[in-house]
Each structure stands twice: as structure tokens, then as C-alpha cells.
Amino acid sequence: MGVAKTIRPYHQPAGGWGALKAMGTALVQQHVAVAGMETLARMNQPGGFDCPGCGWGDPKHTSPFEYCENGGKAVAWEMTARRCTPDFFAAHTVTELAALNDYELEMEGRLTHPMRYDAASDRYLPVSWEDAFALVGAHLNALPDPNMADFYTSGRASNEAAFLYQLFAREYGTNNFPDCSNMCHEATSVGLPQSIGVGKGTVVLEDFARADCIFIFGQNPGTNSPRMMTELRNASRRGATILSFNPFRERALERFQAPQSPVEMATLSSTPISSRLFQVRVGGDVALIKGLMKHLVASDADARAKDQAPVLDWDFIRGHTQGIDALIADLDATSWDDIVRKSGLARADIIFAAEAYMRAERAILVYGMGITQHRHGTQNVQQIANLALLRGNVGREGTGICPVRGHSNVQGDRTVGITEVPSPALLDALEARYGFTPPKAPGHNVVTALDAMVKGEAKVFIGLGGNFAAAIPDWQLTQEAMRQLDLTVHIATKLNRSHLVHGRDALILPCLGRTEVDMQASGPQSVTVEDTMSMVHASIGHNAPASEHLKSEPAIIAGLARATLGTRSKVEWEALVADYGLIREEIEAIFPIFQGFNTRIRVPGGFHLTSLARERIWATATGKANFLVCEGLCEDPQVGVDDVLWLTTVRSHDQYNTTLYSLSDRYRGVYGQRDVIFLAEAEMERRGLAEGDRVDIVTVSRDGIERAVRAFRVVPYAFPEGSCAAYYPETNPLVPLYAHDPQSFTPASKGVPVRLVKSPPRAA
Ligand SMILES: Nc1nc2c(c(=O)[nH]1)N[C@H]1C(S)=C(S)[C@@H](COP(=O)(O)OP(=O)(O)OC[C@H]3O[C@@H](n4cnc5c(=O)[nH]c(N)nc54)[C@H](O)[C@@H]3O)O[C@H]1N2
Ligand SMILES: Nc1nc2c(c(=O)[nH]1)N[C@H]1C(S)=C(S)[C@@H](COP(=O)(O)OP(=O)(O)OC[C@H]3O[C@@H](n4cnc5c(=O)[nH]c(N)nc54)[C@H](O)[C@@H]3O)O[C@H]1N2
Numbered sequence: 001m002g003v004a005k006t007i008r009p010y011h012q013p014a015g016g017w018g019a020l021k022a023m024g025t026a027l028v029q030q031h032v033a034v035a036g037m038e039t040l041a042r043m044n045q046p047g048g049f050d051c052p053g054c055g056w057g058d059p060k061h062t063s064p065f066e067y068c069e070n071g072g073k074a075v076a077w078e079m080t081a082r083r084c085t086p087d088f089f090a091a092h093t094v095t096e097l098a099a100l101n102d103y104e105l106e107m108e109g110r111l112t113h114p115m116r117y118d119a120a121s122d123r124y125l126p127v128s129w130e131d132a133f134a135l136v137g138a139h140l141n142a143l144p145d146p147n148m149a150d151f152y153t154s155g156r157a158s159n160e161a162a163f164l165y166q167l168f169a170r171e172y173g174t175n176n177f178p179d180c181s182n183m184c185h186e187a188t189s190v191g192l193p194q195s196i197g198v199g200k201g202t203v204v205l206e207d208f209a210r211a212d213c214i215f216i217f218g219q220n221p222g223t224n225s226p227r228m229m230t231e232l233r234n235a236s237r238r239g240a241t242i243l244s245f246n247p248f249r250e251r252a253l254e255r256f257q258a259p260q261s262p263v264e265m266a267t268l269s270s271t272p273i274s275s276r277l278f279q280v281r282v283g284g285d286v287a288l289i290k291g292l293m294k295h296l297v298a299s300d301a302d303a304r305a306k307d308q309a310p311v312l313d314w315d316f317i318r319g320h321t322q323g324i325d326a327l328i329a330d331l332d333a334t335s336w337d338d339i340v341r342k343s344g345l346a347r348a349d350i351i352f353a354a355e356a357y358m359r360a361e362r363a364i365l366v367y368g369m370g371i372t373q374h375r376h377g378t379q380n381v382q383q384i385a386n387l388a389l390l391r392g393n394v395g396r397e398g399t400g401i402c403p404v405r406g407h408s409n410v411q412g413d414r415t416v417g418i419t420e421v422p423s424p425a426l427l428d429a430l431e432a433r434y435g436f437t438p439p440k441a442p443g444h445n446v447v448t449a450l451d452a453m454v455k456g457e458a459k460v461f462i463g464l465g466g467n468f469a470a471a472i473p474d475w476q477l478t479q480e481a482m483r484q485l486d487l488t489v490h491i492a493t494k495l496n497r498s499h500l501v502h503g504r505d506a507l508i509l510p511c512l513g514r515t516e517v518d519m520q521a522s523g524p525q526s527v528t529v530e531d532t533m534s535m536v537h538a539s540i541g542h543n544a545p546a547s548e549h550l551k552s553e554p555a556i557i558a559g560l561a562r563a564t565l566g567t568r569s570k571v572e573w574e575a576l577v578a579d580y581g582l583i584r585e586e587i588e589a590i591f592p593i594f595q596g597f598n599t600r601i602r603v604p605g606g607f608h609l610t611s612l613a614r615e616r617i618w619a620t621a622t623g624k625a626n627f628l629v630c631e632g633l634c635e636d637p638q639v640g641v642d643d644v645l646w647l648t649t650v651r652s653h654d655q656y657n658t659t660l661y662s663l664s665d666r667y668r669g670v671y672g673q674r675d676v677i678f679l680a681e682a683e684m685e686r687r688g689l690a691e692g693d694r695v696d697i698v699t700v701s702r703d704g705i706e707r708a709v710r711a712f713r714v715v716p717y718a719f720p721e722g723s724c725a726a727y728y729p730e731t732n733p734l735v736p737l738y739a740h741d742p743q744s745f746t747p748a749s750k751g752v753p754v755r756l757v758k759s760p761p762r763a764a
């Protein structure tokens with residue numbers, strides 16, 4: 001790849017010319033420089049396509065420049081001129097392909113033909129669509145129990161595709177819907193309904209223009225949702241207080257040069273983003289948030305004793321919530337010593353942040369994977385909700401809770417029925433409309449699907465997008481289990497690891513991307529997606545498909561359904577695929593919040609799916625918003641063992657989940673390599689490690705299984721003590737399958753207890 005392996009601290013602001021250059025490089029790398037710029041001009045515009053990158057919202061008044069460096073890369077990767085053809089597969093056995101790294105696999109370009117694994121030659125060979133569908137139908141119909149099949153969804157799938165997918169699997173007979181969301185914001189989907197009655201955020205984009213305080217917990221907007229930087233930059237320029245809580249000093253949280261600002265670009269100036277950045281320990285967030293709340297409660301008592309204005313919003317608390325007494329009792333029982341020790345932050349710092357929050361009339365609490373991917377992920381989320389409720393920062397302009405979703409339609413997929421625990425309302429609606437009885441028993445999520453595979457109880461895996469085998473934890477165990485499956489099927493745009501970690505039978509089914517024209521019997525089709533602000537809008541591709549053999553995701557799902565269910569199906573699959581407007585009518589019939597769907601998506605910018613919590617209507621069991629206590633500081637008994645470090649597994653600036661755009665991570669100063677571990681100098685000294693030393697990272701496992709990755713290079717970084725960080729997915733083998741949040745089943749990939757062992761010198 002030609003980039004030298006170096007470590008070079010980055011001193012510039014985030015964004016700026018570096019971002020433009022990186023985007024241009026990505027387009028050139030994929031040989032689509034000119035077409036790429038034309039395509040980008042249609043991204044996130046009325047009549048254009050939705051960025052296949054992140055789930056951040058689009059402003060109502062779009063500028064012609066509504067994209068970012070990483071959105072540009074996502075588009076370049078989809079538009080690539082490179083092709084991964086049957087000739088390529090003929091030239092390499094699957095065993096040979098497995099030796100390539102993830103970057104090299106996707107660099108082969110877009111898949112062009114449906115392919116079927118042939119064990120005799122250990123190769124993927126072309127197969128016709130009809131034979132591929134028939135193979136899946138035969139396998140599914142041979143299973144003694146439909147619950148032996150798993151239907152995985154990655155969050156790029158459109159509402160239309162996801163709706164058909166859940167319809168197919170439910171008519172077939174299972175609720176097994178492991179979803180990328182299970183590894184992502186499930187703690188939000190499980191935690192927030194208990195707190196505020198809805199499993200989504202409560203802010204819309206316009207709220208950012210009114211907030212005077214924004215807290216960002218465990219989220220890296222400069223890399224993962226760069227268009228959010230526009231909102232943060234504007235807020236900062238208005239004088240809003242922005243505070244970040246993150247073990248990394250993420251550059252974009254410090255300073256940002258807006259590529260959209262002619263002045264900043266011309267003068268090389270930038271806007272400071274966070275007023276302060278607090279380097280909380282990995283896993284220290286419950287302690288931190290309890291500290292913030294403890295100070296609020298104490299200050300409130302103080303103020304009231306002095307007859308001053310209260311700090312807590314008592315009108316709101318009395319009128320809208322329940323559980324305040326138990327929360328206060330828990331905070332009283334929590335000592336500052338423990339808070340400081342567990343969070344790694346000084347008491348004065350936590351008080352500084354709490355005072356900023358108290359002063360703010362309107363505050364927004366933003367969070368990402370640093371909060372959810374923990375064993376106490378659900379509780380982390382609920383502590384953030386508590387913090388918001390204490391000052392009535394929900395359901396008021398300029399305030400709210402803002403989980404930043406990952407994939408561009410991960411939220412929408414859930415809304416249209418991808419869930420392993422369907423509500424009675426959904427099941428009743430399906431039965432009433434289609435006349436089949438959908439299964440009622442809860443299905444598999446990612447962790448339980450993997451458990452079933454490990455036990456040999458699951459036999460068929462179908463993936464609607466994504467790279468399941470690489471995204472999951474505990475590779476040694478889980479990938480081995482996937483290899484034992486009867487059939488693996490991947491609906492995909494690019495070759496990836498999951499296609500090589502295959503079952504006895506295996507299919508790769510290549511599909512259209514979002515930038516491409518989707519031509520069906522009634523003409524070109526648009527699809528819809530829902531962003532993190534619950535805005536639903538249309539997306540339509542204009543580019544010629546990467547290959548004439550591609551099918552759209554809805555067409556592939558319909559093909560699978562027809563081959564599996566045959567004449568027993570109650571669904572008019574062909575008619576629905578001929579005109580996606582009809583799929584939207586079905587969505588509307590099953591989910592009343594989509595009333596007027598086809599009309600409402602014609603409005604540029606789309607429409608908002610109402611969130612009751614925004615209106616202070618609480619769809620909880622108590623009919624109120626609930627303060628929920630998390631016992632203790634969620635310490636794992638293993639903390640305190642002398643040499644244990646808490647490892648967090650994070651994204652570089654140059655990857656999209658398991659898709660690597662390069663091996664570099666510009667803002668963190670790492671070039672040409674990913675096998676690195678970020679470590680505080682004090683922790684290095686304690687272990688006698690020097691910069692550049694190689695270490696094996698070994699999980700402190702409970703089950704006696706050794707989990708290790710080898711020869712990672714030590715990079716000194718101003719990181720909190722007791723913590724360390726390395727890249728996902730290379731470190732996924734370290735995350736035990738058992739180590740997940742018991743409520744949401746989110747793997748604890750941001751909190752893995754590890755030890756470091758000096759690696760033996762490498763053979764010359
Ligand atoms: N370019 C690009 N965009 C993306 C993605 C991508 O890979 N690349 N992925 C998409 C997806 S699916 C998702 S879910 C989102 C992910 O976006 P983010 O939520 O930003 O995910 P991460 O980068 O994994 O981690 C977020 C931050 O949490 C911090 N962190 C780690 N551990 C802790 C902790 O214990 N406490 C606290 N407070 N912070 C911690 C990390 O330092 C990091 O800055 O982005 C989406 N957008
Ligand atoms: N250790 C650790 N593990 C993690 C995480 C972490 O932070 N740390 N993050 C977790 C999170 S938040 C997530 S969301 C998951 C991500 O898990 P996934 O969503 O399963 O993985 P991706 O890497 O986003 O999937 C990339 C693949 O999607 C396919 N693809 C791209 N575009 C399309 C399309 O338009 N249609 C179809 N059908 N396929 C397409 C391409 O073949 C590409 O190779 O990983 C999780 N795993």
C-alpha cells in the first residue's frame with residue numbers, strides 16, 4: 001500500500017485540507033475521480049441518494065456540499081471501478097483468499113456475479129440466480145425447525161428491503177433476527193424505553209442550534225459522523241459549552257477546520273470545539289455520571305437551604321418522573337473516593353462539568369459506542385437519561401438525549417420490524433394483513449445466535465449486508481462455529497471475511513448499492529431510510545450498476561422467499577418488487593406511524609417519525625419517565641487485579657467498521673499499520689515497555705480459554721491509566737462471547753480486561 005509504518009503525532013485541527021485531500025485520494029484510488037465528484041454532488045440532496053456512511057441527520061436547507069470526508073470515502077468504495085469477477089475467484093482458492101487482509105479483500109472491488117462455493121476445488125464458482133435461490137429454499141425447507149436458521153441484517157439495508165426480509169423470515173417461521181444493532185446501540189433500544197418510553201433519541205437537528213450546552217460521551221464525531229461537526233462548530237461559535245468525555249483526546253473534539261468554510265480553509269484557521277475534554281477511564285462512565293449527578297443533587301440541596309433557585313427541575317421531576325428518591329439515596333451512598341478512582345477524573349473536574357451543566361438552560365447529551373459497548377451498557381445509557389431528567393432536558397426545545405446511530409439505516413430497520421422480540425401489535429398486524437400466523441417466541445440476537453451456532457443448534461445463516469464473521473466477538477470460537485453451518489448466504493457488494501468463513505454450502509449474492517439505478521418492472525425505484533433524528537427520507541441512485549448481473553436487495557429477498565415458500569406464501573412478492581411504492585403501502589399498513597408514507601417522502605428532507613418522549617408523553621410501564629438506579633459503579637471483580645488493563649476496541653479514522661480504507665489513522669498519528677496498542681507512559685513504565693516494543697494482548701478470561709492477539713506495537717499516548725486501546729476488528733478475538741451486557745446482550749467490546757506480555761522476538 002506504499003505507506004510507511006510510522007507514528008507521527010498530528011498537530012493540525014480535524015477536517016480542513018487534510019480531509020479534502022483524503023477524500024480526493026479515495027476517489028483516485030478507486031479510479032472514479034470525476035464520476036465520484038459528480039455523484040457526491042447528489043448525496044443527501046433532494047432527488048439524490050442518502051449517504052451510505054453514517055446515520056447522522058440531513059439539514060432541511062441543504063447546502064450543495066452536504067457530505068464529508070468519510071461519506072466521500074464510503075461513496076468512492078461503493079463506486080469503485082474495480083471488479084471482483086468470476087475470473088478472480090477462478091484464480092484463487094478460498095484458502096488462498098483467506099490469507100489476504102480485510103483491506104486487500106475489499107480492494108478487489110465490486111462483486112459482479114452470484115457465486116457458489118465448490119468444495120471439490122475449494123473455489124467459488126458462478127451460479128445462476130435461480131439455482132442460488134433454489135439452494136437456499138432447499139436448505140431452509142429441510143430444517144426440522146425454522147428456528148435453526150438465522151437472518152442477520154446490517155444497518156445499510158433500506159426500509160423496503162428490511163421490511164420484506166422480516167416478512168419472509170416470519171412467514172417462514174422464525175424471529176431469529178440477529179442485527180448489527182445488537183453489537184451497537186442495543187443498549188439504547190433496551191435502556192431508553194425503560195427510562196423514557198422510547199428506544200430512540202429525542203432530539204432533531206434544529207435542537208442543536210438552540211442548545212447552550214452539549215455533552216459528548218464516548219463518541220467520535222470527527223471520524224464517525226463528520227457532518228455532526230457542522231452543528232458542533234456552529235454551537236461552539238455561538239458560545240455554547242461543549243464538553244467531551246473520552247479516554248482519547250480525539251482531535252475533532254478539540255479543534256475543527258470546516259471544509260465548507262471558505263474563510264477557515266483560506267486562512268488555515270479552525271474553531272475550537274470542546275471547551276474541555278475529560279479523559280475518563282475506559283468503563284468509568286457510570287462513576288463519572290454519578291459524580292455529575294451527585295454534585296447536582298448536593299448543589300440543589302444547598303441552593304434550597306439558602307432560598308435560592310433550585311438546581312433540579314422539580315416541577316418536571318414531580319409532574320413527569322418517578323424514582324427520584326431512590327436515585328438520590330444511591331448517589332448519597334456513592335463516595336467521591338470511589339467516583340474518582342473508577343472514573344479516573346479529579347473531583348474538581350467532575351464538579352467543573354456539573355456546574356457547566358447546571359448553568360445551561362438547554363442541554364443535549366450525546367453518546368456513542370463508548371457508552372453502549374460495555375457490560376453495563378444499558379445502565380450507562382440509563383444514567384445519561386437520569387442526568388437529562390434531573391434538569392428536565394427531555395421534551396423541550398434545544399434539549400434532549402442524542403444517541404448517535406451507526407449505519408445509515410440501522411434505526412429504520414428496527415422501525416420496520418427487524419427485531420427478535422416482536423411486539424404483540426406487530427404480530428397481530430402481520431396476521432391480520434397476510435393471514436399467516438407469525439411465530440411468537442423470541443428469536444436470536446447476535447449473542448444467542450452465536451451461542452446456538454457454537455452448540456451446533458443453528459444450521460443456516462443468511463446475511464443481508466454486513467460482515468458478520470468479522471464484526472462478531474470471540475473469533476476463535478465463533479468463526480469455528482460458523483464453519484460448521486450447513487449453509488451461509490451473504491447478500492453483499494464487496495468480498496469480505498464472512499464469505500471466506502463459510503458453511504459447507506455457501507453463496508455470495510451480489511447486490512446493487514445505494515448510488516446505483518434500481519430498475520424494476522414499473523421503472524426506476526427509490527428506497528427510504530431513517531436517520532438518527534428519526535427523519536425518514538427517500539434515496540435514489542443515478543449511477544449505472546456495477547454489473548448487469550446485480551439484483552436489488554428487495555429483489556433478492558423476494559427471490560429467496562419465492563424459492564422457499566412457493567405457493568404457500570400469502571405475499572405477492574413479485575408485485576411488491578415491481579413497485580417499491582407498494583412495499584411502502586405494506587409498511588404503512590403494518591406500522592401506523594408511517595401514515596401517508598408515499599406522499600410524505602416526496603417532501604424534500606422527508607418527514608419526522610413522532611417520538612412521544614419529545615412531547616413528554618411517557619410510554620413506560622409507570623406512565624412516567626423513570627429514574628433508574630444502577631447499583632454500585634458496576635465494577636467488575638477483576639478490576640484491581642494488579643496488572644489488568646481495560647482495553648477498548650475502536651475505529652480508526654480510515655475505516656468503515658470492517659471495511660478498511662487504509663491502514664492509517666491520521667488524527668491519532670498512526671500510519672501504515674493497525675497492529676498497535678495505545679498505552680499511557682506510566683503503564684509502559686510499570687511494565688518495563690518502551691515505545692515500539694511488541695506485546696501480546698491476552699484477555700483475562702473466565703472460562704479458561706486463551707484469547708490473545710500477538711505482537712502489537714506499543715504506542716505511547718496520553719491515555720488514562722488502567723486503560724488501553726486498539727483497533728476493531730483486529731482485536732475481536734479478545735472479546736469473550738460471554739462478556740456482554742446481560743440486558744441488551746451487547747458485547748463488551750469497549751471494556752475487555754487484558755494483560756500484556758512481551759512478544760518473543762520475531763524470526764528474522
Ligand atoms: N467513517 C466511519 N463512520 C462510521 C463508522 C465507521 O467505522 N467509520 N461506523 C458507523 C457505526 S456502525 C457506528 S456504531 C458509529 C460508531 O461511532 P462511535 O460511537 O464514535 O464509535 P467508536 O469510534 O467505536 O468509539 C467512540 C468513542 O468512544 C471512545 N471510548 C472508548 N471506550 C470508552 C469508554 O469506556 N468511555 C467513554 N466515555 N468513551 C470511550 C473512543 O475513544 C471513541 O472516541 O459510527 C458510524 N459511522
Ligand atoms: N470489537 C468491536 N466489534 C464491533 C464493534 C466495535 O466497536 N468493536 N462495533 C460493532 C458495530 S457498532 C457494528 S454496527 C458492527 C458492524 O457489523 P456489520 O454491519 O456486519 O459490518 P460492516 O463492516 O459495516 O459490513 C461491511 C460489508 O457490508 C457490505 N455492504 C456494503 N454496502 C452494502 C449494501 O449496500 N448492501 C449490502 N447488502 N451489503 C453492503 C460489504 O460487502 C462490506 O464488506 O460491528 C460491531 N463489532
Ligand SMILES: [Mo]
Binds near residue numbers: 183406
Ligand atoms: Mo454500529
